[in-house]
Amino acid sequence: MSGGRWAKPQTAAGEPGQTEAERTEYLYGGLREIACMRCAAVVLAGKRSPKHTSVQWTQDPDRVCQAFNREEQPGCEWLRASIEAAADDGLFVEKPGIDKPGIEDPSFEGPSEVRA
Amino acid sequence: MSVRNIDTGATAARYARGWHCLGLAETFRDGQPHAIEAFGTKLVVWAGQDGELHALDGYCRHMGADLTQGTVKGDSIACPFHDWRWGGNGKCTGIPYAKRVPLRARTRGWPTSEQNGQLFVWNDPQGNPPIPEQAIPEIPGVNTEQWSDWIWDQRVISGSNCREVIDNVADVAHFFYVHHAFPTQFSNIFSGHTATQYLRSKARPDYMKDPKKAEGSTLRSEATYFGPSYMVNWLWPAMNGHEIECVLINCHYPITEDSFMLQWGLAAKGFPGMEPEHIQILGQKLHKNFGDGFLQDVEIWENKTKIDNPLLCEEDGPVYQLRRWYEQFYVDVEDISGEMTNRFEFEVDTTRANEVWEAEVAENLALRAEREKAEA
Numbered sequence: 313m314s315g316g317r318w319a320k321p322q323t324a325a326g327e328p329g330q331t332e333a334e335r336t337e338y339l340y341g342g343l344r345e346i347a348c349m350r351c352a353a354v355v356l357a358g359k360r361s362p363k364h365t366s367v368q369w370t371q372d373p374d375r376v377c378q379a380f381n382r383e384e385q386p387g388c389e390w391l392r393a394s395i396e397a398a399a400d401d402g403l404f405v406e407k408p409g410i411d412k413p414g415i416e417d418p419s420f421e422g423p424s425e426v427r428a
Numbered sequence: 429m430s431v432r433n434i435d436t437g438a439t440a441a442r443y444a445r446g447w448h449c450l451g452l453a454e455t456f457r458d459g460q461p462h463a464i465e466a467f468g469t470k471l472v473v474w475a476g477q478d479g480e481l482h483a484l485d486g487y488c489r490h491m492g493a494d495l496t497q498g499t500v501k502g503d504s505i506a507c508p509f510h511d512w513r514w515g516g517n518g519k520c521t522g523i524p525y526a527k528r529v530p531l532r533a534r535t536r537g538w539p540t541s542e543q544n545g546q547l548f549v550w551n552d553p554q555g556n557p558p559i560p561e562q563a564i565p566e567i568p569g570v571n572t573e574q575w576s577d578w579i580w581d582q583r584v585i586s587g588s589n590c591r592e593v594i595d596n597v598a599d600v601a602h603f604f605y606v607h608h609a610f611p612t613q614f615s616n617i618f619s620g621h622t623a624t625q626y627l628r629s630k631a632r633p634d635y636m637k638d639p640k641k642a643e644g645s646t647l648r649s650e651a652t653y654f655g656p657s658y659m660v661n662w663l664w665p666a667m668n669g670h671e672i673e674c675v676l677i678n679c680h681y682p683i684t685e686d687s688f689m690l691q692w693g694l695a696a697k698g699f700p701g702m703e704p705e706h707i708q709i710l711g712q713k714l715h716k717n718f719g720d721g722f723l724q725d726v727e728i729w730e731n732k733t734k735i736d737n738p739l740l741c742e743e744d745g746p747v748y749q750l751r752r753w754y755e756q757f758y759v760d761v762e763d764i765s766g767e768m769t770n771r772f773e774f775e776v777d778t779t780r781a782n783e784v785w786e787a788e789v790a791e792n793l794a795l796r797a798e799r800e801k802a803e804a
Contacts, residue, residue, distance in 0.1 A: 338740065364777035366772075373771055
């Protein structure tokens, strides 16, 4: 157990505003507006791979979505289907330079199956 | 390519608004004042004659003496220095040697509540009353005959801010490296003042005495933070395919900005027809099991640095969204933005990570087999 003060690394501060810019990117990068096929709900959604999904509500789901949390599963099946349909249409394919400003490191050559 | 720096940011200048659990309520009902170092000061906690629990700033507003060394008199706490009496609402209830109490004799108090057999204090830097929607929920079942008692433990964590504990809600990969389990399914929902982690995992056979037993050793887990510091974690561990139900409370209160008290308590549900003492033993075993898991995290927390710009890969969980949710407890209520409380859902794709982990474990098992062969 160290038991001391909170450790501080001896590094210079980053570029001014960089942390804030990255934060915005991590929060909103890759998100697209998706309208539910069944009701008036509109969310921001992201999909980086078939199994990954990210859903950012901007409204109160209990108010705009009639099917919300009604089923066994939390959330809404219809909305999930709407996001999957958008993914099939290629909506989440990244457009370099727009989605990932300065974060993706082009020199990174990790395992090829990750980069593919 | 330039070197990446860690942005340690500024330390939080305040303590979170919300209910903080101080421990099992019964431990405070012995007629004595109790000292709790929290929120940058010392609190005095006591039960009045009426049985109600109270929490005040521990330093008497008369001459600054330590009320935790005082005495409970009636429903008030009496100062050891000059016997000034303070009521649970923070008002001076009497000064035995004085004709009247000065008008300004009012100290800082923390509203208290009891739920699930535990004592909570409401901390709010703005001094507002508790927000009704953020009341700690009752956990159905526990404190009945079918369940064990709470088995409770605590530990001071120094050199670390309590935000480190919160980060774990969104941290999928540490389950493999720190807790020696494969996180096979992982998702999060943040909404309002709650943040939930849904997890399914199975044990790493390379960390088991008998690797063959790993297959039937799985875990379902649903863990929700109600506010900034009180997590209810429903756990369904299965051993040899038999599922057990238990609840783990994971809670903390800040002591200073770089130390906090971590507490964890477990209650287990017995199988039908099980003797009460056997339910208790089951609870103790599970408490030891999951408590050991906590201590694995502690080692990391006590030695890491604060980092405001974590560098994430696509297989990581939503750390930034979780911290945005947590931020709501550190701003004035008027400044809580929709961004902080709007519902956010995230499902991690664990396919790639688990493929790599399975291969790593297989390699470790092969090495172990070779070693055992050589020793035989």
